[in-house]
Amino acid sequence: MIEKNDFHYERLSETLVELIKDGTYKEGSKLPSERELCELYGYSRTTVRQALQELSINGYVKSMQGKGTFVSKLPIKQELLTIYSFDDDMRRMGKTPKTQILDFLILASTKKMSELFQIPLDAPVYRVSRLRSADGEPMLLETNYLPSYRFEGLSEEMIIGQSLYSILFNKYNLKLSHAEETFVSVLLRVVERKVLDGTPNALGMLVERISYEDDRAVEHSKSVSPGDKFKYHVTLRNEK
Numbered sequence: 001m002i003e004k005n006d007f008h009y010e011r012l013s014e015t016l017v018e019l020i021k022d023g024t025y026k027e028g029s030k031l032p033s034e035r036e037l038c039e040l041y042g043y044s045r046t047t048v049r050q051a052l053q054e055l056s057i058n059g060y061v062k063s064m065q066g067k068g069t070f071v072s073k074l075p076i077k078q079e080l081l082t083i084y085s086f087d088d089d090m091r092r093m094g095k096t097p098k099t100q101i102l103d104f105l106i107l108a109s110t111k112k113m114s115e116l117f118q119i120p121l122d123a124p125v126y127r128v129s130r131l132r133s134a135d136g137e138p139m140l141l142e143t144n145y146l147p148s149y150r151f152e153g154l155s156e157e158m159i160i161g162q163s164l165y166s167i168l169f170n171k172y173n174l175k176l177s178h179a180e181e182t183f184v185s186v187l188l189r190v191v192e193r194k195v196l197d198g199t200p201n202a203l204g205m206l207v208e209r210i211s212y213e214d215d216r217a218v219e220h221s222k223s224v225s226p227g228d229k230f231k232y233h234v235t236l237r238n239e240k
Helices: 004-021 034-041 045-057 086-092 111-117 164-170 190-196
Strands: 061-064 068-071 076-079 097-108 124-134 137-147 178-187 203-213 216-226 230-233
Touching: 004 034, 004 045, 034 045, 045 061, 086 097, 086 137, 111 137, 111 216, 137 190, 190 216
Parallel strands: 076 230
Antiparallel strands: 061 068, 097 124, 124 137, 137 216, 178 203, 203 216
C-alpha cells in the first residue's frame, strides 16, 4: 500500500526545481550534500535520494561520483505548434547556433524512400548529416534525406555556414504545407555518444520528421539528442 510519506520526494523535488529556476542554485553550481538537504528540509536520506534521482531523470542535475551533485543546463523548451528551425529557435533564445557537416552523399533510393517520395527505385536522394550545436555545446545529430528531383544541384558547398532550410526556401522556393513528427526514446549508439558527448548507456530522443509540400513528401529527417537537452511542449485544445 502506498503511504503519503512515499510522495515526500515529489515535494522536495518541486522545491529544488523552483530554486534552480529562480537562480538560487545556479547553473553549474553544486547542490548541498544529501546530509545537508536532510537537515535543511527535514526529510529522510531515502527521500532526498529519490528527489535527486527525479531531478537527474528530468535533466536538472548531474551527479559526479566523489564530487557531488551539480545543476545542469536547463533543457531547451521546444514548441511543437509550427514547423520549426533549430537555428532560428536558438537565436531566439539568445544562443549562437553552429552546424558542422559530417557528410553529404547522393544515394540510390531504397524501396522505403521511393514510396515516401513517390520516385522510381534507385532514383538519387541526398543524405546530409550534421552536428548541431548551441554556444559550443553539441545538441543534436541530424540526418536529412531529400529527393534530388526537387532540389537539383544541391551541394555541400552551398550549405556550408548556411541554414539548410534557408537554402531550400530561398533557392528552391520550397513551401512546406505541413509535417509529421514521431518521438521515440532510444539508447544512444556509440557514434552518437561520441559526437554528442554522451555517457555510456545514455538515453536520447529520436525525432523523425516527414515534411510535405502540398501532399507530397519532400524531406525525411532523423534527429537524435541526449535526453536532457530538450523538453517538448504542445498545447492541446478541445475542438467542439
